[in-house]
Amino acid sequence: MNRLARTALVLAGAGAGAAALRGAATARRRARENGSRWMVVTINRAPTDVMPRDTPPSPLDEFGDALEITVRPAPGDRGTELAARLREPAPPASASLPSRLAGKDPRQGVRRALREAKSLLEAGEVMLPDAPPTGRGDTAGGKAVGLASKRAGGEGVL
Known part of the structure; x- marks a missing residue:
């Protein structure tokens, strides 16, 4: 097999792989969007x-x-x-x-x-986790931690 044919074969395989990954990502996104x-x-x-x-x-x-x-x-x-x-x-x-x-x-x-x-x-x-000491809310950092903690309660990750 010559060099040009190998290059064409590699590019075709890469294109098929990218299309498969894109299709899987689209299916996951649709499932997430429609609940x-x-x-x-x-x-x-x-x-x-x-x-x-x-x-x-x-x-x-x-x-x-x-x-x-x-x-x-x-x-x-x-x-x-x-x-x-x-x-x-x-x-x-x-x-x-x-x-x-x-x-x-x-x-x-x-x-x-x-x-x-x-x-x-x-x-x-x-x-339940212990309340973080910076979560008092009276500082900028405390407000950020409070917002992140509130979000983590429903999402499962901080």
Whole structure:
């Protein structure tokens, strides 16, 4: 195979790979935008402990029929995956940054409930972080930490 043919073959492969990655990214973005994306936590318990008698763990049970919930063994025999998503997609406006910062994204409640269910099943209580000493709010740094902490409550990360 000559050099020109190899170059053409490499470029064709790179183009196909880029198109596949772009398609996967588009599918993930659409799932995120229409609210159909599953939110998952891994719990270090057996599936029968996570959802006995096919009833969702607290606080997920507070959502009633608004949630679709699945339980399956985690890969590598490492506990159980508890997944939930809203049956009715969240409105696109609720996914905007201002809505999320204001706590108006309904998916934030689902994320919080999943984290709390994990904590209750593994530790027997909802584990909360200590308040940061700079979170008083009377300084510029304290206000920034307060805003970040408020956002982290619904998103799961600071």
